[in-house]
Amino acid sequence: MNTLRAAAVTAAAVGMTIVPLTTTASAAGTAAPAPRTFLSASQLPASSTPWQADAVRRGLPADGSVCTAGIAPKAGSSHRDFRTELDTGARQTTTVAPSTAAAKALAAKLRASVEGCLDRLKEQYPSLEGEAFYHGRVDVEEGAHVYSIDTADPEAGSSDISLYSVGRDGRSVTVVEWGQLGDLDGAPVAGFKKTAGIAVAKLN
Structure with a gap:
C-alpha cells in the first residue's frame, strides 16, 4: 500500500486526505503516449527506498487531491503516480490548455487552491492542526x-x-505532489524544488 500518504491510515483516522495517491489510482484513464514530458522515478526527491513509476494515464486521477481537485479540466490532462515501499508517494498531473492565456489562468487557480487548502481543511475538520508555507x-x-x-x-x-x-x-501547466507521514522537518524541500524545476523544463 502506498499513498501520497495520505490515504489509507490517515484518511481513515482524520476523515480526509491531503494527497490521496493509492496504488489503484493508476488504473484510472487510458495509457497515454510515451511519457517524455513527465517525470521519471529517478527525478523525484531521494528516498530511503527506490521510487516506482506507474504508466502515464490520460485524464485526471480518480482520487484527486483535496487541494487541487476540480480545478483542472479532464480534457487535455494526463497524470502519473509514483510510490515507494514506505509511506511516501507522489503524483504529477499535466494539462495542455487551449491557449497560453487559458494556461496562465489555470495555473493561477491551482496556486490559489493550494494556498487556501489548509484553511478549508481546518473548517471541515476542527480538530486538525497545521501550517502552510510558500517556499518560493x-x-x-x-x-x-x-x-x-x-x-x-x-x-x-x-x-x-x-x-x-x-x-x-506556454500552454502546459503541471502540478507535482509529494507526501508522507511526518512533518516539514523530514521533508526534502530542496530536492522537491529541483524536481519541480525538472517537471516544468520537460513540458516542451
Missing part, C-alpha cells in the same frame, strides 16, 4: 511555485506532510 519560485520557463502543508490531528495521533508545486510553460 523556481526560475524555469514561466516558473514553478512550491508549497508545503504540514498537518496533524491530535485526536487521531496522525501527522502528514505534503509538498506541492504548480508550474507552467
Whole structure:
C-alpha cells in the first residue's frame, strides 16, 4: 500500500486526505503516449527506498487531491503516480490548455487552491492542526511555485506532510505532489524544488 500518504491510515483516522495517491489510482484513464514530458522515478526527491513509476494515464486521477481537485479540466490532462515501499508517494498531473492565456489562468487557480487548502481543511475538520508555507519560485520557463502543508490531528495521533508545486510553460501547466507521514522537518524541500524545476523544463 502506498499513498501520497495520505490515504489509507490517515484518511481513515482524520476523515480526509491531503494527497490521496493509492496504488489503484493508476488504473484510472487510458495509457497515454510515451511519457517524455513527465517525470521519471529517478527525478523525484531521494528516498530511503527506490521510487516506482506507474504508466502515464490520460485524464485526471480518480482520487484527486483535496487541494487541487476540480480545478483542472479532464480534457487535455494526463497524470502519473509514483510510490515507494514506505509511506511516501507522489503524483504529477499535466494539462495542455487551449491557449497560453487559458494556461496562465489555470495555473493561477491551482496556486490559489493550494494556498487556501489548509484553511478549508481546518473548517471541515476542527480538530486538525497545521501550517502552510510558500517556499518560493523556481526560475524555469514561466516558473514553478512550491508549497508545503504540514498537518496533524491530535485526536487521531496522525501527522502528514505534503509538498506541492504548480508550474507552467506556454500552454502546459503541471502540478507535482509529494507526501508522507511526518512533518516539514523530514521533508526534502530542496530536492522537491529541483524536481519541480525538472517537471516544468520537460513540458516542451
